[in-house]
Amino acid sequence: MTSIDILSPEAAEAALPDLAALLLACVRDGASIGFLLPFSLPEAEAFWRDGLPALESGARRLLVAREDGRIVGSTQVGLAAPPNGRHRAEITKVLVHPQARRRGLGRALMREAEAVAAAEGRSLLILDTRTDDAGEALYRSLGYVVTGVVPDYACSPTGVREACTFMHKRLPVPVGQTGP
Numbered sequence: 001m002t003s004i005d006i007l008s009p010e011a012a013e014a015a016l017p018d019l020a021a022l023l024l025a026c027v028r029d030g031a032s033i034g035f036l037l038p039f040s041l042p043e044a045e046a047f048w049r050d051g052l053p054a055l056e057s058g059a060r061r062l063l064v065a066r067e068d069g070r071i072v073g074s075t076q077v078g079l080a081a082p083p084n085g086r087h088r089a090e091i092t093k094v095l096v097h098p099q100a101r102r103r104g105l106g107r108a109l110m111r112e113a114e115a116v117a118a119a120e121g122r123s124l125l126i127l128d129t130r131t132d133d134a135g136e137a138l139y140r141s142l143g144y145v146v147t148g149v150v151p152d153y154a155c156s157p158t159g160v161r162e163a164c165t166f167m168h169k170r171l172p173v174p175v176g177q178t179g180p
């Protein structure tokens, strides 16, 4: 059975080992998501632990996908923004375990992340991904458009500089909302 859940800070802390295993598997599989090889389980766990304060403050929401109770995917919705940007949200670190891909989990995580952003009154979503990666195909399939491409933006896990595609998508503005 598949489910998508929003984790409370306490639930995220309890899930640190599972989240770390997911991140490690994705980086070792070649995902360009901020880390270089060699990459270890303690480093992966430190990433998630460092993110707990943002969950506690409400600056970020963490969503996980489970298959038969096991965490096999995740993404985050960044809600922090300056006063003139509270109509936007950033979706980051969309991860699906290499063994659970092409079963619709990435799309399901994105749909739920969009629902979270919409419920917070956000009408503009931004994200980025390695150019021509699976992520770009996923985001295009969901209606995201290319804002621009920055060459040599980030290094792959093996240290090769690669281009990054920045994308955005507008959500319907909630009735009665005037902005920002």
Ligand SMILES: CC(C)(COP(=O)(O)OP(=O)(O)OC[C@H]1O[C@@H](n2cnc3c(N)ncnc32)[C@H](O)[C@@H]1OP(=O)(O)O)[C@@H](O)C(=O)NCCC(=O)NCCS
Pocket: 026, 031, 032, 033, 092, 093, 094, 095, 096, 097, 100, 101, 102, 103, 104, 105, 106, 107, 108, 128, 129, 130, 133, 134, 135, 136, 137, 138, 139, 141
């Ligand atoms: C990107 C990622 C999250 C996709 O997860 P997924 O669960 O396999 O995606 P889905 O099964 O929901 O795919 C939805 C659609 O995205 C597109 N897509 C996904 N993976 C693709 C691939 N490898 N090649 C081409 N299109 C792809 C397709 O349009 C697909 O629809 P279809 O299966 O009906 O053709 C996953 O590959 C991943 O974790 N990659 C490593 C981390 C990463 O790079 N994240 C994105 C940047 S933060």
